[in-house]
Amino acid sequence: MRAARAVLIAIGVVxxxxxxxxFVAGVPVRQWPGVLLWLxxxxxxxxxxxxxxxxxxxxLLRRAGGRLSWGGVAAVQVALVxxxxxxxxxxxxxxSQQLGARNPSVLVFPYGLHLALAWAAIGIVTAVVVVAIGLRRARRG
Known part of the structure; x- marks a missing residue:
């Protein structure tokens, strides 16, 4: 475990x-205050x-999760994050699409629809994972 932690720390430092x-090579000095403010x-x-x-x-999930195992609660947490x-x-x-872009070719995708589809996919995958965890738990117990 210590070796893995050391490798991860080294990768993070690099x-x-x-x-x-x-940042120093690619961002003009006059833009540094804005970038630092944003960070x-x-x-x-x-x-x-x-x-x-x-x-x-x-x-809230832990309190309401009486019916869910810890794995199910964790799956829901990951999905929400x-x-x-x-x-x-x-x-x-x-x-930006609501406000209207100056150049319509910049915002070419239906971002709201894509977000809704992503949330639907996340919900489906989470439901499958929670059910699988529940079935596995029921088989053991």
């Missing part, structure tokens, strides 16, 4: 260094909004 080099905002948004929401959702991340990624495209 990738952070690569990111720093690419600080992302940290604040994560710590002040997303982390508490995930914690609250976890608490993945769906939330996809929603955050799709939101700017959906919002």
């Amino acid at each position: 990738l952070t260094g690569v990111g720093a080099v690419v 600080a905002g992302a940290v604040v948004l994560h710590d002040a909004v997303f982390a508490p929401l995930v914690l609250l959702g976890t608490r 993945v769906g939330g991340a996809l929603t955050l990624i799709a939101f700017p495209g959906i919002r």
Whole structure:
């Protein structure tokens, strides 16, 4: 376990260094304050909004999860986090389509429909996983 942790830390350090080099080489100095402000905002948004929401959702799932095994609750948690991340990624495209783009060729996909289909797929996969975990648990017990 220690070796795996050391390898992961080393990979993280190397990738952070690569990111720093690419940032310094590719972003003009006059844009650095904006990028740093954006990064600080992302940290604040994560710590002040997303982390508490995930914690609250976890608490609610654990309380309501009397019928679900821990594996089922974990599957639902993963589905909600993945769906939330996809929603955050799709939101700017959906919002830009609502406002109307200056260049219509930039926003060519129906982002709202794609997000709905992604949520449907996440729901189906999660339901299959939860049922499979329940069946496996019933076979054991």
